[in-house]
Every structure is written in C-alpha cells, then in structure tokens.
Amino acid sequence: MAVISLAQWGYRGSTAGGRKPGRMGLSPRSLAPFALIPLGTLYCQIHELFFGEIRSAVVESLGWASATLSPWVIAALIFESRIAAGEQRPVVVRRALLLGVSAYAGSCGAAFLLGATGEQAMFSRLPLLATALLCAILYPIPAPAxxxxxxxxxxxxxxxxxxxxxxxxxxxxxxxxxxxxxxxxxxxxxxxxxxxxxxxxxxxxxxxxxxxxxxxxxxxxxxxxxxxxxxxxxxxxxxxxxxxxxxx
Structure with a gap:
C-alpha cells in the first residue's frame, strides 16, 4: 500500500506542477520497478544457498526483499511519473540523485531494523545507487509531444x-x-x-x-x-x- 500511495502522490504532483505525467498504467516500463522485489527474493535464496550457513524460508526472503527494496521501487515510480517531455538531462539526473539517495537511506534503515550489519546495510547497496544514476543518464526523454x-x-x-x-x-x-x-x-x-x-x-x-x-x-x-x-x-x-x- 505504501508503494502504491507514494506512486500516486508522485503522479498527482507531476500533474499539478504542469509536467507531462509518466504512464502509470499497466505498461511494461511502469511495472518494471516491481520486479526488484521478486528478483531480490531470488538473490537472497541463491546467496544463502552458496554462502550462507542457514537457509531462510522463501517467505522470509520475500519479507526482507520487500522491506529493503520498496524504497527503490517507490523512487523509480516517482521518477517515472515526473519525467517531462523535452526536459534537460542535467535536471533529470539531479532528480534521480535526490531520489536515489533517499531510497538508499530508506533501504539501509530497513536493513538495520531487520538486523543487518553495517556492511550489509550500507556498502552492499551502493551498486543499486550507481545503477539508478546510470539508468537516469540513459533514460530516453521524450520530445515535446x-x-x-x-x-x-x-x-x-x-x-x-x-x-x-x-x-x-x-x-x-x-x-x-x-x-x-x-x-x-x-x-x-x-x-x-x-x-x-x-x-x-x-x-x-x-x-x-x-x-x-x-x-x-x-x-x-x-x-x-x-x-x-x-x-x-x-x-x-x-x-x-x-x-x-x-x-x-
């Protein structure tokens, strides 16, 4: 519910601000961020299979992935909803940086609350931040329709x-x-x-x-x-x- 509510907030904010809202319907691009959670669950299971001493149940891995990756899903949905046709790339990258840092902080906080160590909570999430910025740099900005x-x-x-x-x-x-x-x-x-x-x-x-x-x-x-x-x-x-x- 939190993901949906914040995504709707991002959509309303983009419309109120006069920007062209992103497609929040059931398009593959708008649904892509939600794939992070099942992929994170799969990653947890594979990581524990090869490197962990204890195997968690799939439900536990799903809960971990949902808690720690939801901030990234929310950030991606808001980013998508606020893209404006003809927008300049530096503006897009600055917005991605702000959303990425916010998602990184939220994800680290969730991991700490679930008992992760400092390395697990912080350093292991830096690649996600770098990937988010790279995606923003390569994101196709539509021309003014x-x-x-x-x-x-x-x-x-x-x-x-x-x-x-x-x-x-x-x-x-x-x-x-x-x-x-x-x-x-x-x-x-x-x-x-x-x-x-x-x-x-x-x-x-x-x-x-x-x-x-x-x-x-x-x-x-x-x-x-x-x-x-x-x-x-x-x-x-x-x-x-x-x-x-x-x-x-």
Whole structure:
C-alpha cells in the first residue's frame, strides 16, 4: 500500500506542477520497478544457498526483499511519473540523485531494523545507487509531444517565423525553437538551421543559436564572452569555439 500511495502522490504532483505525467498504467516500463522485489527474493535464496550457513524460508526472503527494496521501487515510480517531455538531462539526473539517495537511506534503515550489519546495510547497496544514476543518464526523454507534428523531418522551413524565435536549442536529432511561451520542434541540424535562419542569428554554442535582437548583455571573462543574457531573462552559455562570433 505504501508503494502504491507514494506512486500516486508522485503522479498527482507531476500533474499539478504542469509536467507531462509518466504512464502509470499497466505498461511494461511502469511495472518494471516491481520486479526488484521478486528478483531480490531470488538473490537472497541463491546467496544463502552458496554462502550462507542457514537457509531462510522463501517467505522470509520475500519479507526482507520487500522491506529493503520498496524504497527503490517507490523512487523509480516517482521518477517515472515526473519525467517531462523535452526536459534537460542535467535536471533529470539531479532528480534521480535526490531520489536515489533517499531510497538508499530508506533501504539501509530497513536493513538495520531487520538486523543487518553495517556492511550489509550500507556498502552492499551502493551498486543499486550507481545503477539508478546510470539508468537516469540513459533514460530516453521524450520530445515535446505537442510539437512533433509541427515540422517534417529535414524541412527547410522552420515551424515558426524567424522573427518570433527567442533562441534555438539543439536536442538530439532535432532543434527546439523557443518562441515566447511556446517550444516547437524542428527536424533539422544546427548547422543547417544557422544557414537557413541567416545573418540575423548568431551561433554562441554548439547547442544554441540566438537572434541578435534577443541578446541583452554579454558577460565576458578573461578570454572573451562566456555567457549571453537575453531580454526574456534567460542566460545561455558561450563556448570558446563560438565566442568570436560575438565580436562580429
């Protein structure tokens, strides 16, 4: 019940926050975290078979796995429910780190209460934390669903007038065009986008293309420009490779 209740809380929180909720139905991906408990039970039985002096009953192993792995199941369900389309990878990894550390602490606490030693409770769970972070790094973030049909693959015409674009950001094999409160997807490379949009736009980073009219101020370091602040309040990084473009 605790797993279901917290998973529902994560779903409601993602909806209330304006994020696109993850699929909490009976899809294989949403059910995958629950496999941790039977797998943990099986691991306990195999470990005791080869290394333990005493064999526990399957029910005892199931209870141990349920108590110590439920925090990981809950964390995975909340993580899945809070993924937003088009979300940036660093944000996803930071959320995974927070949930992973919380699950690690809960799992260690449950193991201590069940009589585990410090090594069993803490060090043996570090691989789970590392695995959770790796999964977050590799997790497939969906593109903004509302914009996928706006433009065909490789279209030479952007899905919004260039005069409305505040900045463009590379996102995998497409480009996100930020125009006011909208984010539209353009199936195009940054190199081609720079050529198509013309001299009114400047490349400031391998992932960012900005119209000159959007730039408010340029922050400079000892070696040149390091950041541009836009009129809408956004700040974008400037890489060494493209810093010279701001001198023109």
């Amino acid at each position: 509302e914009s996928r049909s706006d433009c065909a693959v490789g279209d030479t015409v952007p899905p919004v007038a260039p005069a409305e674009i505040v900045f463009a950001r590379a996102a995998g094999n497409y480009i996100e065009l930020h125009a006011g409160g909208r984010t539209l997807v353009w199936r195009q490379t940054m190199h081609n986008a720079e050529r198509i949009l013309g001299p009114g736009f400047v490349r400031v980073h391998r992932s960012y293309l900005v119209p000159w009219r959007s730039i408010d101020t340029v922050t400079r370091g000892r070696k040149g420009p390091i950041e541009v602040a836009l009129h809408n309040g956004a700040c974008l990084p400037v890489s060494n490779r493209y810093a010279a473009n701001l001198h023109s």
